[in-house]
Amino acid sequence: MGTILDGAGLAKKIKGELHEKVKKLNKKPGLVVLLLGENPASKVYVKHKEMDAEEIGFLSKIERLPVTTTEEELLDCIERYNQNDDYHGILVQLPLPEHINEEKVLLAIRPEKDVDGFHPMNIGRLVSGNPLMTPCTPYGIMELLEEYKIELSGKTAVVIGRSNIVGKPIATLLTAKNATVTIAHSKTKNLAEVAKSADILVVAIGVAEMVDKSFVKKGAVVIDVGMNRNAEGKLVGDVKFDEVAPLASFITPVPRGVGPMTRAMLMKQTLEAFERTL
Numbered sequence: 301m302g303t304i305l306d307g308a309g310l311a312k313k314i315k316g317e318l319h320e321k322v323k324k325l326n327k328k329p330g331l332v333v334l335l336l337g338e339n340p341a342s343k344v345y346v347k348h349k350e351m352d353a354e355e356i357g358f359l360s361k362i363e364r365l366p367v368t369t370t371e372e373e374l375l376d377c378i379e380r381y382n383q384n385d386d387y388h389g390i391l392v393q394l395p396l397p398e399h400i401n402e403e404k405v406l407l408a409i410r411p412e413k414d415v416d417g418f419h420p421m422n423i424g425r426l427v428s429g430n431p432l433m434t435p436c437t438p439y440g441i442m443e444l445l446e447e448y449k450i451e452l453s454g455k456t457a458v459v460i461g462r463s464n465i466v467g468k469p470i471a472t473l474l475t476a477k478n479a480t481v482t483i484a485h486s487k488t489k490n491l492a493e494v495a496k497s498a499d500i501l502v503v504a505i506g507v508a509e510m511v512d513k514s515f516v517k518k519g520a521v522v523i524d525v526g527m528n529r530n531a532e533g534k535l536v537g538d539v540k541f542d543e544v545a546p547l548a549s550f551i552t553p554v555p556r557g558v559g560p561m562t563r564a565m566l567m568k569q570t571l572e573a574f575e576r577t578l
């Protein structure tokens with residue numbers, strides 16, 4: 301049985317350290333989360349972010365906007381927070397309703413306040429090796445790998461999934477640590493065979509328990525980014541945990557793996573955004 305990478309435990313430690321730093325400040329760092337509509341999962345994630353921010357001692361606000369909000373109204377709202385010096389981090393919860401152009405919205409957030417790291421300027425900086433803000437899920441994965449002293453240099457990494465928020469940036473971060481990275485996706489031929497070549501396997505496909513033991517080399521490090529509800533309504537990852545864990549050297553659980561680390565990195569980047577204003 302592989303070692304379980306305790307994302308929840310590490311996230312708790314990081315949030316405790318942030319709290320200690322915030323206690324010493326004269327002003328509270330501020331985080332605003334913009335939530336459009338009533339997506340049940342998004343509502344839970346946003347609530348968790350609010351709880352984390354309050355626990356650490358941030359000024360925390362959720363702007364709950366109706367699903368009928370127009371793109372122009374959303375852009376106006378973002379601009380108000382761009383101009384508001386009490387808020388150092390602005391985040392728009394994804395996914396957005398279909399009538400809103402996600403690219404336009406992410407471009408509207410000032411890069412210095414883009415604590416999600418999704419603004420094209422922040423993506424460009426990440427790719428060129430001079431990051432300002434890093435997408436929180438990939439950042440959290442890298443912190444977890446570092447905490448457990450998992451060697452990356454010279455290792456073969458396969459990332460299944462090519463999203464802008466996870467697949468592409470984690471591939472960039474692993475490459476920066478000298479891993480040899482392949483990005484695989486729904487059109488990849490012989491996906492299980494490609495995955496099985498990996499020393500480090502990152503799975504971010506959004507299909508419940510799709511990755512079974514046929515995808516995993518003995519001794520591989522398996523990072524499961526998936527967050528799905530199975531037929532019984534239980535939260536499961538993209539990896540069949542019980543089948544894969546005995547093969548892996550390290551593996552993240554779902555829940556309590558990558559998810560809490562995503563939130564911890566959001567808090568870390570909010571404090572850093574605040575510190576840059578001092």
Ligand SMILES: Nc1nc2c(c(=O)[nH]1)N[C@@H](CN(C=O)c1ccc(C(=O)N[C@@H](CCC(=O)O)C(=O)O)cc1)CN2
Binds near residue numbers: 344416556559
């Ligand atoms: N603006 C953003 N939108 C979205 C992001 C993001 O990084 N920025 N990522 C995902 C959702 N997400 C953060 O928003 C997220 C999802 C889940 C968790 C988490 O802590 N999960 C827990 C379990 C939660 C539960 O019980 O449902 C866990 O894994 O232990 C954190 C962040 C899409 N949108």
